[in-house]
Amino acid sequence: xxxxxxxxxxxxxxxxxxxxxxxxxxxxxxxxxxxxxxxxxxxxxxxxxxxxxxxxxxxxxxxxxxxxxxxxxxxxxxxxxxxxxxxxxxxxxxxxxxxxxxxxxxxxxxxxxxxxxxxxxxxxxxxxxxxxxxxxxxxxxxxxxxxxxxxxxxxxxxxxxxxxxxxxxxxxxxxxxxxxxxxxxxxxxxxxxxxxxxxxxxxxxxxxxxxxxxxxxxxxxxxxxxxxxxxxxxxxxxxxxxxxxxxxxxxxxxxxxxxxxxxxxxxxxxxxxxxxxxxxx
Numbered sequence: 001x002x003x004x005x006x007x008x009x010x011x012x013x014x015x016x017x018x019x020x021x022x023x024x025x026x027x028x029x030x031x032x033x034x035x036x037x038x039x040x041x042x043x044x045x046x047x048x049x050x051x052x053x054x055x056x057x058x059x060x061x062x063x064x065x066x067x068x069x070x071x072x073x074x075x076x077x078x079x080x081x082x083x084x085x086x087x088x089x090x091x092x093x094x095x096x097x098x099x100x101x102x103x104x105x106x107x108x109x110x111x112x113x114x115x116x117x118x119x120x121x122x123x124x125x126x127x128x129x130x131x132x133x134x135x136x137x138x139x140x141x142x143x144x145x146x147x148x149x150x151x152x153x154x155x156x157x158x159x160x161x162x163x164x165x166x167x168x169x170x171x172x173x174x175x176x177x178x179x180x181x182x183x184x185x186x187x188x189x190x191x192x193x194x195x196x197x198x199x200x201x202x203x204x205x206x207x208x209x210x211x212x213x214x215x216x217x218x219x220x221x222x223x224x225x226x227x228x229x230x231x232x233x234x235x236x237x238x239x240x241x242x243x244x245x246x247x248x249x250x251x252x253x254x255x256x257x258x259x260x261x262x263x264x265x266x267x268x269x270x271x272x273x274x275x276x277x278x279x280x281x
Contacts, residue, residue, distance in 0.1 A: 006126050006127055007264075008126050008133070008136050008140070010133070010136065010137040010140055010141075011087070011090055011137065011141075012084070012086060012087060012090045012137070012140055012141055012144055013031055013084065013085045013086045013087040013090060014031075014084070014085040015082070015083070015084050015085075015122065015126060015136070015140055016081075016082075016083045016084075016085070017038075017080070017081070017082055017083075017123065017126060017127065018080075018081055018083065018257075018258045018259050019040070019078045019079070019080055019081075019258075020043070020070060020072070020078065020079050020080075020081065020258045021077075021078050022072070022254075022255075023069065023070060023071050023072055024069055024070040024255060024256065024257075024258055025069060025217075025255045025256065026046075026067050026068065026069045026214050027067065027068070027069070027214060027217055027218055027221065027256045028065050028066060028067045028068070028208075028210045028214050028215055028217075028218040029062075029064065029065070029085060029218055029221075029222070030064055030065065030088065030218065030222060031064055031085040031086050031087060031088060032061075032062060032063050032064050032085075032086040032088070032091060032103070032104065033060070033061070033062045033068075033083060033084065033085055033086065034059060034060070034061050034062075034083070034084040034086065034109065034144065034147055034148075035054075035059060035060040035062075035081050035082070035083045035084070036054075036059045036081065036082040036083075036111070036119050037054030037055060037056075037058075037059070037079060037080070037081060038079075038080035038081060038082055038123070039079070039080050040077055040078045040079040040080050041072050041073070041074040041076070041077030041078060041079040042054070042055075042072070042073040042074055042079070043070055043071060043072050043073055043079045044070075044071050044073055045060050045062075045068050045069060045070050045071070045107070046068065046069050046071070047060075047062055047066055047067070047068045047107040048066070048067075048209060050106075050107055050108070052107050052108050053073070054079075054081075056111070056116075057110060057111050058108055058109070058110065058111065059109040059110075059111055059147070060107055060108075060109065061104035061106070061107055061108075061109040061147070061148075062104065062107055063103050063104050064088055065208045065209065065210060065215065065218075066107075066208075066209050066210065067209065067210035067211065067214045068107070070258070081258075082119060082122065082123055084140070084143075084144060086144065091148075094145070102148045104148070109147055114146060115143065115146050115147055118139065118142055118143040118146060119143060121139050121143075122136065122139050122140055122143055125139060165207055165208075166203055166207060168193040168194060168195055168203070169193075169203045169204070169207060169208075171192075171193045172189050172190070172192070172193045172195075172200070172212075173215070175189060175192060175193075176189065176215070176216050176219050177219055180219055180220055180223045180241060180242075181240060181241045181242035182242070186200070186212045186213060186216075189212070190212075200212060217252075217256060218256075220241055220252075221252075221253065221256045221257065223241065224237055224241060224249070224253055224261065225257070225264065227240070228261050228264055228265045229264070229265070231265070234246060234249070234250070234261050234262065234265070237249065237261070238250075249261070250262075
């Protein structure tokens with residue numbers, strides 16, 4: 001089966017259809033994520049100490065900055081996913097409207113009949129040449145609200161993610177974002193904000209449930225996605241982000257997103273919709 005990819009951007013964030021042929025390394029995003037397994041090879045994800053096996057009745061819900069991976073459970077094959085990267089601004093606006101938090105209480109999201117129907121409707125709209133942007137936006141918002149507000153979710157506070165971060169951690173994160181191509185070591189960044197290496201790792205673990213390396217990789221991926229979507233040449237993006245060769249950048253991008261930067265660029269720039277068989281409609 002040919003590698004397939006489709007992308008839709010809306011007020012909620014980004015919806016992605018992709019095929020995965022290899023494991024994804026542990027990574028984290030500044031957005032929350034909801035991932036549905038559509039079929040193919042079986043796969044699971046690890047979020048902290050928890051393992052979530054994707055299935056017809058189980059999706060993955062990951063809050064912003066939570067490290068997670070994807071592991072194929074079969075030696076060969078391709079698995080299909082419908083993934084939603086949820087804007088924190090969008091989630092926070094919905095949380096204020098509902099006077100509650102919209103964080104996943106647990107990474108295992110149970111799929112009922114209504115959520116399944118909505119998932120397949122979004123998929124059909126995204127892959128249809130006739131699917132209008134407003135139609136996709138409306139259905140995606142309905143799907144996400146059903147998933148997050150479902151009976152398996154609980155309110156876990158009203159503060160946005162990171163509202164109570166240690167100021168030294170905030171300073172370190174700001175430095176990472178401002179110096180995304182800087183080859184400085186984690187130890188150097190820790191020292192810059194007045195922390196030992198062990199204390200630095202402990203802050204990331206306790207407040208963001210991830211490691212500094214995983215977080216920094218996420219920062220680089222986000223910047224790469226932004227530049228690629230804006231139309232920058234892949235070689236320029238690779239060099240600007242500190243990669244010694246385009247091949248290293250391509251491998252890094254695919255290990256963290258599941259698709260190559262060239263396919264991401266094609267989808268983000270509004271190329272003809274692609275079906276899950278790889279054959280345009």
